[in-house]
Amino acid sequence: MHELNIPISVNGKIITTLRAVQDDLPIALKRLTTYILEHTEAVIVQNVTELAKSASVGEATVVRLAKLLKFQGFKEFQLEMAKEIAGNSQNEDEQILDSNISDGDDCQIIARKIKVAMTKSISENIRAVDEKSFYTVAEAVFKARRVCIFGVGNSCLSALFLKNKLNRIGLDAQCEEMSHFMYTSMSMLSPSDVVIALSQKGNSYETLKAFEIGKSTGALAVAITNNPVGKLAQMADVVLFNGNEEGALQGDSAATIAAQIHVCEIIYALVVSLNRTRAVKTKQLTLKALRMDPQEE
Template identity: 30%
Template sequence: MNVPDESAPANPVATVRAVLPSLTPAAQAIARLILDDPGMVARSTITEFSAASGTSEATIVRTARALGFAGYSQLRFALAAAVARHEPERLIPGDLGPDDPLTDVIAKVARAESQALADTAAQLDPVRLGAVVEAVAGARRVDVYGVGASGLVAADMAQKLMRIGLPAHAFADAHLALTSAALARPEDVAVAMSCTGETPDVLAPVRVARKAGATTVAITNNPRSTLAELADHVLVSAGRETAFRPGALASRISQLLIVDCIFVGIAQRTFETSDAALRATREAIEGFRADPRRRSRPS
């Protein structure tokens, strides 16, 4: 009788999607079949799946282990459990097509965002999150690196940290990021964001900050990426991009969920100072909005 492996990934499909780029070509063929039809894989014996994927049984076992399972039986069990939860649409959200009516566009996009949040929350390790919270809360300075869509999330994180009194700066320009990273100290924290974990403009400053002694944090979809290898702490997001949605909200919203969890964790840990800083910044902004001189027009 198969029993759940408590150390195995909570969401096998999200795990497969995250590590897909780092797998070997043979393992990628297996992974794509899992993504395309998890129910079929759950129903297949290893011999049947070997025939369907065109790979050897040994390769299937190695791939299952690479995904965090003890073997193919445990992978099948996890996929069967996911299918039994009546979540086929969550497992296969369906990519947008050029002829999709707007009603389908709304449904598919909304489902993708909901899935990204649920998958990220399911695999967000509280112990690792706590370590990041502790590091950032005690930092002298926080650098946040991110370009493109991840750059928007980096700016959001820096803004949130500034609101509670932590010196934080977001860098979307590699030259500025490298300049700041070169001046980092061991009491500083460098947070790097990249869905693929292979963005050159993000990897370069992380390497420099790490060499300078700063604590490094990665927020990425791929826990086997170069960025993950460079980081002291890795937090895994689960949003994915498609042909019609590069820089998709699903990718950003999964990163934003992690940023919000870090922010709330720090605010809880430093409640008195954070609460005072939030009130002070809120009053300053509200006072600026209420200033009648801002509403007067020059004559």
């Protein structure tokens, strides 16, 4: 039997979680999930029998999905779904626009669609914030001998962003961009270190291999991902969720990068708060270095 472990609470983000896990579900659960995502308003008024019939699945599949999402049963799932829909009232832009760019969209429409996608992604971050997990990561980063951050593709851009932010406040943060160097760097970590991997789907081969090597050294393994049931999340000691508002052909979209950077910025702000005096002092040193004129004596 196909089993899923969803390591984060889904209250307030059922739709986000279903979208993230949809591709990893077996056929019947995937069919049910697709129906729920496409008919959210209908789902909150249907009973188990009606929903099962509408989605062409058995009633047991409906109950199973609710339990996979950590609810006692369908009624609890339905109630939370209704609350989520009511709480996600859309503004005018969201009512008239979809985040997918279509042929024929003019520049103004494209600009507004991108704005909606980025806003939604960050809103998903806020709804998914797990304070305990963020503080655990921030404290570990603050105390770490070394922090190794990595990602492949556009996730590497977000990793570089966090590495630079931490360097500027005096922390030994590294970000290798080539897989060969990722693996060797990970092998030299220790229990005094932290490894942070960014991956939207959480299934990139290079990311998983580097993460596994880093975790094997005893370093705290932190995953920043949109997929709570991806392999990366399953391997991690701590999972930080980042939002996602991508169309089918918009992998590595600006909205995804914005959501990842938003999570990185939260980590950075919490680390700074642990010793603001030191952070300010080291930030001033780096600013001074950037302003130095090499021609000056």
